Amino acid sequence: xxxxxxxxxxxxxxxxxxKEESDDLSQSEDGKQLQSFLQSVDKLxxxxxxxxxxxxxxxxxxxxxxxxxxxxxPTKVVSARRWLWAVAAGVLLLAVxxxxxxxxxxxxVSTLYVEKAEHxxxxxxxxxxxxDSRITYQTRGWEENRLIELSGEAYFEVxxxxxxxxxxxxxxxTVLGTSFNVRNRNQKLxxxxxxxxxxVSGAGNQSTLTPGEGVVVIQDEMKTMEDTATKPSxxxxxSTFKNTxxxxxxxxxxRQFDVKIVHENPDTLYNGGFPHEKSIEEALNIVIQSIPTLxxxxxxPNTYRVYKK
Amino acid sequence: xxxxxxxxxPLLFRSLFTQYLGAIRNFIYYKCGDLQLAEDIAQESxxxxxxxxxxxxxxxxxxxxxxxxNNLYLDQVKHQKVVLKxxxxxxxxxxxxxxxxxxxxxxxxxxxxxxISELPEKSRVVFLMNRMEGLTYQEISDRLEISVKAVEKRMxxxxxxxxxxxxPI
Numbered sequence: 444x445x446x447x448x449x450x451x452x453x454x455x456x457x458x459x460x461x462k463e464e465s466d467d468l469s470q471s472e473d474g475k476q477l478q479s480f481l482q483s484v485d486k487l488x489x490x491x492x493x494x495x496x497x498x499x500x501x502x503x504x505x506x507x508x509x510x511x512x513x514x515x516x517p518t519k520v521v522s523a524r525r526w527l528w529a530v531a532a533g534v535l536l537l538a539v540x541x542x543x544x545x546x547x548x549x550x551x552v553s554t555l556y557v558e559k560a561e562h563x564x565x566x567x568x569x570x571x572x573x574x575d576s577r578i579t580y581q582t583r584g585w586e587e588n589r590l591i592e593l594s595g596e597a598y599f600e601v602x603x604x605x606x607x608x609x610x611x612x613x614x615x616x617t618v619l620g621t622s623f624n625v626r627n628r629n630q631k632l633x634x635x636x637x638x639x640x641x642x643v644s645g646a647g648n649q650s651t652l653t654p655g656e657g658v659v660v661i662q663d664e665m666k667t668m669e670d671t672a673t674k675p676s677x678x679x680x681x682s683t684f685k686n687t688x689x690x691x692x693x694x695x696x697x698r699q700f701d702v703k704i705v706h707e708n709p710d711t712l713y714n715g716g717f718p719h720e721k722s723i724e725e726a727l728n729i730v731i732q733s734i735p736t737l738x739x740x741x742x743x744p745n746t747y748r749v750y751k752k
Numbered sequence: 753x754x755x756x757x758x759x760x761x762p763l764l765f766r767s768l769f770t771q772y773l774g775a776i777r778n779f780i781y782y783k784c785g786d787l788q789l790a791e792d793i794a795q796e797s798x799x800x801x802x803x804x805x806x807x808x809x810x811x812x813x814x815x816x817x818x819x820x821x822n823n824l825y826l827d828q829v830k831h832q833k834v835v836l837k838x839x840x841x842x843x844x845x846x847x848x849x850x851x852x853x854x855x856x857x858x859x860x861x862x863x864x865x866x867x868i869s870e871l872p873e874k875s876r877v878v879f880l881m882n883r884m885e886g887l888t889y890q891e892i893s894d895r896l897e898i899s900v901k902a903v904e905k906r907m908x909x910x911x912x913x914x915x916x917x918x919x920p921i
Binding site for chain 2: 456
C-alpha cells in the first residue's frame, strides 16, 4: 500500500488508478489545483526546431559526405515518432503513410484513399490499415485494456496478453493472440481468422472462428465463409472478392486509386480481384469485362462512369 | 557487425538525425532551460555519432546520443539556474484587448515557468516529456532507459511539488 501511495498522483495522471480512487483524487482540492495547472502547461508550446538549418550546420561541421539534395529527410516528418513506414518484410505497400495524432492519451491512425499504413501498438501488436480506414485507442493503460475502435478495414497481428477487442459499428471482435482481418464497409462486417482463435459478436449472434474461417454480418444475419489464404490479399497488393456486389468492388477501386466512379449501384455478384500497383484502367478492365452487361468510360480527370451497355 | 545495419550509410544516418534531433534537444532543454545550449549539444552529439558511425550499430544509436548529450551537458553546466521559456499557444480566447488580462496571462505563465524550473531535474525532464511531447510513461521509460516505475516515481514527485504551490488567481 505504501508502495502504491508513492506513485498515486503519477498513476492518477496516466489513468492507471481504479476509477473510484481516481475520481476521488480528481474531486479533491489538490486534484482540482493540479488539473488547472496542467491545463495551463498544456497550452505552452516548445520552441520551434528548424531541422533543415540544423542539418546544414551539421553537414558543414561534421564533414558528412553527401550533398544536401542527395540526402533528403526520409519522409515529410510531422512528428518523427508518429510517422510510420509501412514496408513490412515481404509486404509491398504502395503510397505509404498515415496521419497519427495523440490527444489526452488517445491515439488515432487514419489513412486516406490510396494510402496504407502499418502501426505498432504499445504491446508490439501490429495493425495494417487498408485505404480510407481509421483506428482509435487509448495509449494509457493499454496493456490492461486492449480496445481498438475501427472503421474501414485492417489486418491485425496480435501479441499474446490481455483480451484484445476490436469494436466496429456493426459488432465486436474478441481475441487473445492471433492474426485476423476486419472489414467494416457498407453496413457489412467481415471478419476472417488467420491464426489463433477469434470470437465475433454482432447482430445478436456469437461465433468462434478458427484459422481458415470467417463470418459476414449483414443487418441481423451472420453467415460463415472459408478461405485458405494465410494473410488477406490486400496486404500483398491485390483486392479480392467473393460473391460481392459490383458496386462494393467499384468503391474499393475508388479507395485504392483515389478516383471518382459514377455508377447506378450494379449489384451483380463479382468473384475475382484487381491489383493495386497497376493502372486504374487495368483494374476497371478486369472487373467490368467480367460482367457482360456493364461497360465504362472516362468522363473527366480521375472520373469514370460505369453503366449498362 | 555482419548483417547489422551500419549507420555510416548516409541515408540511414539522415533518418536518425530526423528521428532524434528534436528529442535530444528537448531532453537537454528540459534540464537547463537554455535553448541555444540545448541545440548546440544536440548537434555536437550527432557530430560525435558520425565520428563513431562505423562502430555504433543502429540499435545503439539512440542510447549513444543520449549518453553523449548528457555528458556534454554535465561538462558545460554545473549549477546553472534553470529558466525555461515557452511560447503561449495561440488561442482565440486570448484575443481580449484588455491590457489587464494580458498582464494576468503573462504573470500566470511566469508563475508556471517558475514552478517548473523549481522541480528537481529528473522529475522536470519526465514531467515535460509527458506534457510537452505527450509521451506515455512507457515511451519515456524507453527514451531514458529507466523502468516505468522510475518514471512514475519522478512524475509523482513533480506533481507533489506542483501541488504545494498555491496558484495566484
